[in-house]
Amino acid sequence: MRYYRLPGRKHSSGSDSLVVVDDGDAYDLSTASDDLGSFTQLARAANACDESVDAIARNRIPDADPVELDPDDVLLPVTPDEVWAAGVTYQISEQAREAESGKPEVYIDVYDSERPEIFFKATPSRTVGPNDAVGIRGDSTWDVPEPELGVVLHREEVVGYTIGNDVSSRSIEGENPLYLPQAKVYDKCCSVGPCVATPEVVDDPHDLGMTLAIERDGEVLFEDSTSTSEMATTCEKLVSYLRRHNDLPETVVLLTGTALVPPESFTLAEGDRITIDIDEIGQLVNGTVGV
Template sequence: MRYYRLPGGERSATDILIVEDEDGTAYDLTFASPDLASFKALARVANATNEAIDDVARKRLDDADQVDLDTVDGKPLQPVIADEVWAAGVTYQISEEAREAESGKPEVYIDVYDNERPELFLKATPSRTVGPSEDVGVRGDSDWDVPEPELGVVLHRGETVGYTIGNDVSSRDIEGENPLYLPQAKVYDRCCSIGPCIATAETIEDPHDLEMSLTIERDGEIMYEESTSTSEMATTCDELVSYLDRHNALPETLVLLTGTALVPPESFTLTEGDQVTIDIDNIGSLVNGTVTV
């Protein structure tokens, strides 16, 4: 199943949680119960009853109001307000090659790609994360900025409960100047987007067999378009989660971005007004504009 958070509009004074079943039929779970107004709330119920999230939702479908996702008021919001967004780096070979190219210290990235321990870093807080149709940011003090399309693993109380799409926007020239500048290259206003929904593990049978594509448009012209597969990952999602959880008290809800294999050429940089579209099989499309911050 896929879960969307939408503004309540005329339906509710609060945001509403929409579930789309295997047949593509959508239901307003918040109509069934005001206690199910968010994915986090649904995950809490599943955790308390020791049930799968989809099983909890299915039990309420008879009481839920059927809706048309194409006509419901408002556009999807961030599907979950994650307490933290973390990210992994150098999990694909092309990412390792690109990081070598941007840096005067390529051995740093070679070591990570070849070693068992992955690169993990805190990417964003809730105030720095945007949702579908919102603008991601590019730093005003950077001259080389790119989107990084990534599969996101959604964790609740340390357990994987679903998958989403993430855009790990990055200032490549800042990081390339010195690897110690990574936090400034990665963490800033509007540095991350999440959406459009959360697809549960039941829907994503194998997170390492998903087609992923990136399209960047400027004034109606396609500036970059490429696709890959998560099968190219050198480190599994479970391995990344296991390292993130080591000696690290995780918050209740967290999204872990798993790295990118789609890297625009060195001649390209994001500019204000660009539109970035990331598609991943069985999850959907995450579309964002771009603004200078």
């Protein structure tokens, strides 16, 4: 199943709606129970009953109101307590980091190493949802989107997948790899959406087509595709390293790296439109704004 968040409808809680799509039909689970107003609440219920989130949702669908799902209305599908990200998980990413850095050997070492690069990416206040604008740092001269498969964890267990945009200030990271936190963590530095797709629909996260398109003034400036089968590691390994000696909060999104890197001649500008498609999950669209 796929889970979306929509602006609040006319149900007793008055908050946003958790909408499930099953076999093409959409239902507002929030109308079945005020305790199912968010994906995290659904995951808590599943955990309490020792069931999957899909089993809980399927049980409540008969009591839920059917709705029309408009992609322009969807919000951040889950509010992660933390967003983490992995780097240099595709060969093209390793090559891009070498190109931007005066110290390329550090990226070669990570790509060939058993231990992956995992870094903190965003807090809830720095994370935007579908149709919102991601940020471009005012002190950076080279900025790019990084489309990535996101793994959604609840109490350290994988409960679904989403799309993430790990926006990066490459001029800052390229100056010195130790500047990575400034290149990655800032206002509106990350987007997530459009939904959480459970393992019921994402059968193999390592065999998903992924496409990135960037438009400016109606013209496509960059478009390319890849597959998560090109990852040099696995989601399981990345999750395993994230958990190590790390007491994770209740809900976490882990971004798994990118293989789609615009050429060195390209940098984002205010007003650009970024579209990321991943098979079985959907489409994440964001604008851009200076921060």
